[in-house]
Amino acid sequence: MQWGSSVYLCYKKSLAKANTIAYKAGLLCRYPKEDYESFPLPESVPMFCLPMGATIECWPAHTKHSLPVFSTFVLTGASGEKVYGAAIQFYEPYSEENLSERQRSQLGLPSSDLGPDGTRSVYSNKSICLLSHWPFFQSFRSFLTFLYRYSISGPHALPIEKHISHFMQTVPFPSTQRPRILVQLSPHDSLMLSQPVSSPLPLSGGSLSTLLLNLGPKNAATLLVLAVTEHKILVHSLRPAVLTSVTEALVSMIFPFHWPCPYIPLCPLALAGVLSAPCPFIVGVDSRYFDLYVPPADISCVDLDTNTISQKDDKKALTWKILPRRACKHLLNTLNKLHQQLTEGESGLLHHFIELNGGKSLHTLELEIQEAFLRFMAAILRGYRSYLLPITQAPSEKTTDASSLFDHQGFLKSRDRSHQRFYSLMTKTQMFSRFIEECSFVSDKDASLAFFDECVDKVRFAETRLIELDESHRSEHTVYVNPPELPPLPEGEEHPLCYRYHSADQSLNDRYETDCFLSFTLFYSEKSTTMNHPYMCSVLSQEIKSAQRMAKTYSSMPQMWSKCLLRHCYGLWFICLPGFVGTCHSKVRALRTAYDVLRKMQDKKLQAPDEVCYRVLLQLCGQYSQPVLAVRVLFEMKKAGVQPNAITYGYYNKAVLESTWPSTTRGGYFLWGKLRNVVLGVLQFKNVSTVFQKSKSFLSYSGGQSDQGYDSLSKEEERMCSRESDSATPVEDKQHQLSADRLHGVEEEDTETDQEKPQVERSVSCSTGTVRRTGIETGFDPLSLLTTDAVQECDQENSSTSTARRDLAEEIEMYMNNASSPLSSRAPSMDLQNPSSPLFRSASSPHTSPRPSALLRSNTHLPLPVLMSSCSLCKTCDCLVYDEEIMAGWTANDSNLNSTCPFCGTAFLPFLNVEIKDLRPQSRYMLLSHSVQSFIPMASLNRSTLCQPLRSAKESNPVIEEDTSASLNPEAKMSAADFAAQSSAASSQKQESSGSAPASSSSSAPVTVPYLSPLVLWKELESLLVNEGDQALSSPSVVDHHPIVFWNLVWYFKRLELPSNLPALILASQHCSHGDQTPQSVSSEDSKQVLVRIMWDNLKLHQDKVQPCYVLWNTHCANSLVRSGLCEEGQLFTVELLQGFVRSIKKSDVYQPMSQIIQLLGPELGFRRQRSLYRDLLFLALVALGKNNININAFDREYKLAYDRLTPSQVKLTHNCDRPPGAGVMECRKTFGEPSL
Incomplete structure (x- = not known):
């Protein structure tokens, strides 16, 4: 009854009972009868099932039988793990014959000598409980209610034990594949188990909607203040199920804080002494507690039945008004809207998915309430990460103190002055200090804290959702579980109804079937449905x-x-x-x-x-x-x-806190580095020619410190070496003409100089001396492969080698200086070229990259070549799609394996083609003798060794003045006839791979796997690591069992020139074991034995009968070593024609060769032409003029201008694949670089 707006008539629902005897609750029976190691039965469970104690009560004889009461509770173990309990409490008649005289007296019954008293009845309370690691309270309530009804009804055909064992053994746990489990308990009873929400928020058995309904928006905000400032909070109600729901919701709404003090959502009367504890707590009790005890004065009491919060001193009481104004206003506005929707649909509270009047399910409203509190906490803590103090020095005793990990004063000064009281109270709590510690170090709450950090970043955008509903909950896939089956009977007979129970505990003593214990597993004790490898x-x-x-x-x-x-x-x-x-x-x-x-x-x-x-x-x-x-990594971040989020920051502090810091004394590494800097500083002030003349005496005086190798050169020297060692002889352009005779004279002079120099001399210019690093091949240097290419690049123009020892000084000066890393000499994966540069680069262009032919001169021979190509064929238009075009056609969907064909717009699946040739002979000499002609394709050989580039526009044929094949490798010589024969074989057999393997080589079957985008590959790699762990990528079995993931990783790592242990795994795979099942150990040294080559084109996919121009150029160049100027009869593209194409391209004239090729190929191939005109000209320019001398961006511009100049008759002869590349294609090529040809 209500008068006015704030006058209420309150009454007690029950009084203290006089005819009652209370006892400590005990355990009558249990299932299973023995504890599981992962889930022991807590001893205090009976006390929580009957929080007011086990009682014997005397009632009037005709009193209406009370309904069972459902309650929930939460037990927290020593490790913080929660166990959720659901119990149903009911009364059963108690025989007066079992009462002693003292008990009869306490109950007000006459003595047993006078006979039974017909005016009164005796009852005792009992409870059935179900424990779980998961808060499926609604489903457990349905099951427990079914068991209670089953026990008081009957007779039945099946024992109650059958239903219990069926529910606990047969019913599966909800998972992503089966998010809903519908369990049919009987023809009239069923329940639904739904997969828990996959969320980084802590698991909770609370209901924020119940809290908001019982307290309202303002009281809910006041309760939040009391919790955040760590007050003693006592929540009480006559409804035990509501107690647990509200207290669990209270703990969840203070996220990211975690309540560190005593927490008992439903406190038994026997443990009421905890209310006198001197520390903060959150305790829920039955309201009848106040009939027996007086609570301490410093407690804030929250009455859920009357929606009131009472504190000790109402004048100094903390309310929601102390909260930061802006964040609090937004919170209250949101809660008011949601509270109104809840009150309108209050009739639908019995089920989480009953639609309310507003059209929203209760589950959706629950998430919105949770998001409102989460947004509020993110708003008041915004920017807190800026005040975390990382450990940057060797740790001391006070390093882990909260004051050393967080700038409290700086954080308070950054907040509004009007809210200083609230922030001061919050930052002084134990809860906040633990929050800072959890953010600073690795903990089991890292994932939740990282999620909160993301919410802090999003909170500035009001419309952005902080909590997203898991997609699995939108699935309608439901698994149906039948009720337990009746035992089979002869036809015509009915099952006897022979199971009747007079008390609940009678049915659970000794009547479980034997097979119930054979393979028993608690479905609710499972933490996850799959075993994930860390x-x-x-x-x-x-x-x-x-x-x-x-x-x-x-x-x-x-x-x-x-x-x-x-x-x-x-x-x-x-x-x-x-x-x-x-x-x-x-x-x-x-x-x-x-x-x-x-x-x-x-x-x-x-x-x-x-x-x-x-x-x-x-x-x-x-x-x-x-x-x-x-x-250093943290500073780079x-x-x-x-x-850094909580996880990354935690691992950082763990690394600096638990690791051994180096000594502050200056050791040998520092002194060597200092000496190295002094020497290099002196050298920089000297003239290059002076250094060249005096280097011999300097090194001789140094007492055995020989050439430190290419890696010890300065950056400018390194670039000079790269430019002068370019494999292609510099070719003229329009403005700068270089005399070929003059260049040849320099080469002869250098050769003579090399013969006069001692072998220990250090060369400043790579063109005038050679560096041979013998320590790389045999030493335990896992990163030597990184620097090998740079050394080989310097050796390209040298005909003799000198010996240099890679000593300790070089190792120190290489790896102590961060600015000079092992990767500094590598070709960058993303060198954006100058768009204003001419089409044809001069020899002074700084853009360099390692040449494949340098491998022929290296002392480290790689016996296992692996050729990889991503060039794929579109089945719709029969056009070849190259790597950068495939990349540009990928989508952002990490489940879509297809790319889009740039020519016909059709989705197709690209492939990686892998060819492995095992060239491991019995002796090393055999390996060296075959290394040149077996696995280096003709298209990749150094142009200077096959044919000299055009020296002037008037020359029509390349002239070879001397046989330079001996300079490729002093140990493996190859005649010009051999080159010509090999090239002719490659020309006549288009479907074969470039070059023919010698008899001693063994080519395994080609490997073809789908070419995955990095986004799809990321997802697949995650799945592999989740299922098999980190060791999966170190085992050779990954090559055979997960070829798609493996070969895609190898492709990308080689594409970006990133070091990896994956190529070494090929040696121990089935591709190279040849049936040998003996497991082989793999180390980083084995990576040197594998040469992975990334090919731009794949000749096996070409179907035109006329070969690409760049292949014909290689053929003609090889043949010209034997017969200069001659060409094969009937050849469509002659030497003169190809040289004319090259001369036009040098002059930035792409239209002339384009129109000529169209006229030649039009009648020859017609509309069945597969080759791309753009690729034909581009590849020819790269091969003939040198990859480092062509600006591809400028070539693309010239090609587009030439394509636009085509006449209508010429356009009719073009195909879609002839069109200029799009912006996305050019950006992908510019970003990832160009593969080899």
Whole structure:
């Protein structure tokens, strides 16, 4: 009854009972009868099932039988693990014959000598309980109610034990594949088990909608203040099920804080002494507690039945008004709207998916309430990460104190002055200090804290949803479970109804069937449905969603799409980094290589797709005790503008806290580095010619410190070496003409100089001396493969080699200086060329890249060539689609394997084609003798060894003045006739791979796997690591069992010139074992035995009877070594014609060769022409003039201008594949570079 707006008439629902005897509750029976190791039965369960105690009560004889009462409770173990209990409490008649005289007296019954009293009845309370690690309270309530009704009805054909064992053994746990389980208990009873919401928020058995309905918006906000400031909170009600629901909701709405003090949602009367504890607590009790006890004065009492909150001193009481004004206003507005929707649909509270009047389900409203509180907490803590203090020095005793981990004063000063009281109270709590510790170190709450960090970033956008509904809950897939079956009987007979129960415990004593215990597993004790292997580089679900959103945004922007793909490629490499570091002999060098890759990404302004790159490296720094490197990684993150989330920040602090810091004394590494800087500084001030003349005496005086190799050169010297060692002789352009005779004279002079020099002399210019590094081949240098290419590049123009020892000084000066990394000499994967540069580069162009022919002069021979190509055939238009075109056609969907054909617009599946040739002979001499002619394709041989480029526009035939084949390799010589024979064989057999393998080689069957985009590959790699762990990428079995993932990873890592342990696994796979089942161990040294080559074209896919121009150019150049100027009869493209094409391209005239090829191929091939005119001219220019002398961007512009000049008759002879490449294609090529030909 209500008068006015604030006058209520309150009454007690029950009084203290006089005719009642209370006892401590005990356990009558249990199922299973023995504890499981993973789920023991807590001893306090009976006390929580009957919180007011086990009682014997005397009632009037005709009292109406009370209905069973459902209650829930939560038990928290020592480890913080929660056990959720659901219990149903009921009364059963109690025989007066079992009462003693004292009990009869306490109950007010006459003595037993006077006979039974017919005016009164005796009852006792009992409870049936179900325990679980999952809060399926509604489903458990249905099952317990069914058991209670089954026990008081009857007779039945099946025992109640059959239903219990059926429910606990047969019913599966909900999963993603089967999100809903419909259990039919009987023809009239059923229940639904739904998969728990996959959310980074802590699991909770609470209901925020119940809290909001019982307290209202303002009282809910006041309760939030009391919880955040750690007050003593006592929640009471006469409804035990509501107690647990509200207290669990209270703990969940203070996220990201976790309540660290005593927490008992439903406190038994026997444990009421906890209310006198001197520390904060959250306790829920039955309201009848106040009939027996007086609570302490410093407690804030929350009455759910009357919607009131009472505190000790109402004048100084904390209310919602103390909260930050703006955030509180937004919270109350949202709660008021949701409260109104709840009150209108209050009749639908019995089920989570009953539609309310507003058209929303209760589950949706629950998420909106939770999001409102989450948005409020994110708003009041916004910017807190800026005040976390990372550990940047060797730890001390006070390093782990909260005051050393967080700038409290700076955080308070950043808040509004009018809210200082609230922030001061909050930051002084134990809960806030633990929150800072959890953010600073690795904990089991890292995933939840990382999710909160993402919410803090999103909270500035009011319309952005913080909590997204899991897609699995929208699925309608439901598994139906039948009720237990009746035992079979002869036909015509009916099952006897022989099971009747007079008490609940009678049915649960000794009547379980034997087979119930054979394979028993508690379905509710399962933590997960699949066994996941731990792996280091796990990615959070919110990080995956964030990367997907970014990919969708960038997919429509060509420049950003190519960079997005590149970012994911680098992310894939960092995911595989633990396997690479584990196989390296020097872990420190491998970690510094990864650090250099991070810096390389930052220099190219490539932000990682997520924090996994930094996180993996920080974990490895902690694993291999490299705290200084971890500090550098953190600074790189800040320099890149990346704020580490809780997981990454925790691994950082773990690395610097638990690792052994280096001594502060200056050791040998520092002194060697200092000496190296002094020497290089002196050299910079001297003239290059002076250094060249005096280098001999300097090195002789140094007492055995011989040439330190190419890696010790300065950056300018390194670029000079790269330019002068370019494999192609510099060719003239329009403005700068170089005399070929003059160049030839320089070469002769250099050769003579080389013969006069001692072998220990150090050369400043790579063209005037050679460097031979013998320590790479035989030493335990896991990163030597990184620097081998640069050394080989310097050796290209030399005919003799000298010996130099790679000593300790070089090792120190290489790896101590961060600016000079092992990767610094590599060709960058994304060198954006100057768009204003001419089509044909001069010889002074700084754009260089390692030449494949350098491998022929290296002292490290690679016996296992692996040729890979991504060139694929579109089945719809029969056009060849090349790598950059495939990349541009991929989508942001990480489940879509298809690319879009740029010519016909049809989706098709691209493939990676892999060819492995095992060239491992019995002796090393056999290997060397076959290494040249067996696995280096003709298209990749150095042009200077086959034919000299055109020296002037008037020359029509290349002239070879001397046989330069001897300079390829002093140990493996090849005659011109051999070259011609090999080239002719390649020309006549188009379907064969370039070059013919010798008799001693063994080619395994070609491998063809789908070519996956980095986004799809990321998802597949995640799945592989989840199922098999980090060791999967270090086992040779990955080559045979997961070929798609393996070969795609090898492709991308080689594409970007990133070091990897994966190529070494090929040696131990079935491709090279030849049936040998003996397991082989693989180390980083084995990677030197595998040569992975990325090919731009795939001649096996060509179907035109006229070969591409660049292949014909190679053939004619090889033949010209034997017969200069001659050509094969009947050949469509003669030597003169090809040379004319090249001369036109040199003059930036693409129209002339384009029109000529159209006229020649039109009548010859007609509309069945497969080859692309654009690819024909581009590949010819790259092969004839040299890859480093062609500006492809300028070529594309000239090609587009020439294509637009075509006459209508010429356009009719063109195909879609002849069109100029689109912006996305050019950006992908510019970003990833060009493969080999």
